């Protein structure tokens with residue numbers, strides 16, 4: 001059923017408004033659309049530009065939490081198995097290794113093993129020589145190794161698939177539409193006012209129920225209705241280096257700490273993360289010290305890691321939920337489980353549900369619980385089917401393989417290559433912008449991975465802008481501003497890690513963009 005626009009007033013009517021286009025929000029939109037509800041989703045930026053697009057990339061087996069947070073471990077273990085069935089195209093089944101390095105507490109390994117068994121997290125202890133055969137670069141001094149069902153998951157693919165599935169069932173996905181007010185009638189929320197950032201006008205969405213899935217920003221959204229959520233932002237920094245140094249996710253077998261997980265993601269490896277309390281979830285600029293700390297931590301897992309070329313650095317803010325409503329001390333001690341709040345029951349404000357906390361791995365379960373609560377609010381009984389319904393693009397049972405992209409690219413070679421690092425052709429670029437007419441080059445990066453390789457857009461971004469202008473998709477103003485925005489965004493991700501080879505690359509990119517193209521002064 002399609003959400004109905006009322007053109008004369010600019011008002012949209014629907015049963016359910018979801019606020020937030022991260023994994024939880026699009027998961028809720030997909031779930032609700034499958035249940036036949038009329039859904040609108042509002043996101044302040046592009047999809048997955050919050051924490052979901054700034055995470056580590058790990059599909060948790062649950063093993064990380066078996067000792068300190070068994071409830072979260074059980075949730076992750078169950079959801080891991082479900083996502084392996086319904087989100088196949090977004091997951092690379094890398095498997096995971098937990099290894100006791102000489103720097104780890106040797107007693108933790110037995111607690112870890114017992115914790116896995118208690119929490120139902122599949123685990124197998126393997127010999128160190130087996131582990132070293134599997135991962136040749138692994139620290140040869142590790143003392144014990146455990147094989148688990150960790151994986152690598154592409155959050156952009158996941159989010160786009162949920163959004164597409166929801167749209168195919170009539171949902172409207174409004175990106176670049178921040179919610180600026182919640183509409184109230186007495187003690188009931190009846191919708192929201194959004195600001196359309198591209199058309200520069202406000203839009204009203206009238207909804208019978210609103211799900212606040214704004215992640216670490218859910219407190220700000222709930223405040224618009226005078227309610228509190230009590231979410232605590234925890235900043236985490238991640239560093240991508242330009243080789244796939246391991247094919248499995250490798251974690252240290254110790255209580256969770258900084259820089260103790262290495263995730264293979266497409267053709268790169270990502271080390272992370274930190275966990276620092278911050279007051280503003282938008283204030284997550286990584287520092288050079290944090291990068292140095294991550295690189296040194298990488299050496300413990302893969303000797304020589306710190307000598308590899310850093311491609312890019314980013315940080316995200318976790319939506320953490322201190323159980324006593326205030327800070328409990330270390331962020332690492334705060335549960336990775338989630339909460340669904342029916343504000344009707346807690347604050348006497350009907351029509352509003354908040355869902356936050358959790359992990360990307362548990363997004364489906366969070367969405368299911370939130371939409372169950374929305375159905376209760378709407379007085380309808382519609383069972384959740386997301387655990388049995390493959391996402392668009394995931395009908396095939398096999399998982400994503402690193403070689404798939406290259407094979408697919410070679411199969412359809414259909415025009416000049418725009419991005420050599422990530423294998424993006426000009427026809428793919430043009431098709432993507434025709435499918436997503438509002439997308440600028442940075443949005444296309446999330447869709448196609450253009451500009452994500454070693455040159456960080458140095459060679460492909462101006463080509464992309466030129467091609468999109470040449471074929472009439474971008475006018476001059478749009479091509480120039482998209483180019484500038486992309487270059488600024490890439491620069492932010494490189495600045496804290498400018499040394500060695502990547503510094504040379506950054507100098508070359510600067511010559512191209514400033515010296516040759518003078519991007520700062522391109523005509524509007």
Ligand SMILES: Cc1cc2nc3c(=O)[nH]c(=O)nc-3n(C[C@H](O)[C@H](O)[C@H](O)COP(=O)(O)OP(=O)(O)OC[C@H]3O[C@@H](n4cnc5c(N)ncnc54)[C@H](O)[C@@H]3O)c2cc1C
Nearest residue numbers: 020022023024044050051052055056058179215236360361
């Ligand atoms: C450093 C780090 C590493 C992580 N690594 C992992 C990992 O490896 N595996 C894992 O499973 N989990 C991981 N997580 C946790 C996981 O990323 C998050 O729990 C999850 O992505 C949260 O998704 P979300 O949809 O709830 O929030 P978000 O993705 O933040 O989505 C909320 C959305 O709401 C939007 N929004 C905010 N205000 C408004 C408004 N007023 N109007 C409209 N929209 C609004 C935001 O723009 C945002 O897109 C990590 C988190 C961090 C910080």
